[in-house]
Amino acid sequence: MSERLRCNVQHACGGCPELSTPLQEERRVKLEYVAHCLKTMIDSDQIVMEGTPQRTPYRNRIRLAVREGRADFFNSAKREGCAVLLPHLQSAVDEIRELTALHPRYLEGMEHIEIR
Numbered sequence: 001m002s003e004r005l006r007c008n009v010q011h012a013c014g015g016c017p018e019l020s021t022p023l024q025e026e027r028r029v030k031l032e033y034v035a036h037c038l039k040t041m042i043d044s045d046q047i048v049m050e051g052t053p054q055r056t057p058y059r060n061r062i063r064l065a066v067r068e069g070r071a072d073f074f075n076s077a078k079r080e081g082c083a084v085l086l087p088h089l090q091s092a093v094d095e096i097r098e099l100t101a102l103h104p105r106y107l108e109g110m111e112h113i114e115i116r
């Protein structure tokens with residue numbers, strides 16, 4: 001099984017502890033948990049779980065800190081981006097960071113923004 005996602009700041013960020021777990025073990029634990037929840041909900045032992053064979057970006061929202069009108073990650077270790085953020089959201093983050101660096105008055109008075 002391939003492990004596509006690599007994050008150079010995972011230990012400093014702490015937001016994705018499963019990235020340091022071998023992919024097969026992560027999948028086993030997650031699928032076991034989901035199967036357990038489903039079995040208790042529908043009282044059945046006939047549940048078969050399958051998952052993707054590789055890690056893919058999954059994060060569909062992110063909050064950015066706004067400091068002096070400039071948007072950026074709360075965690076400075078993420079300056080180069082977030083390995084698990086969906087690509088279209090990473091693009092939006094990059095654009096907002098660039099825009100507010102040039103025009104900090106756009107977010108003046110805000111403490112944070114959330115992108116979904």
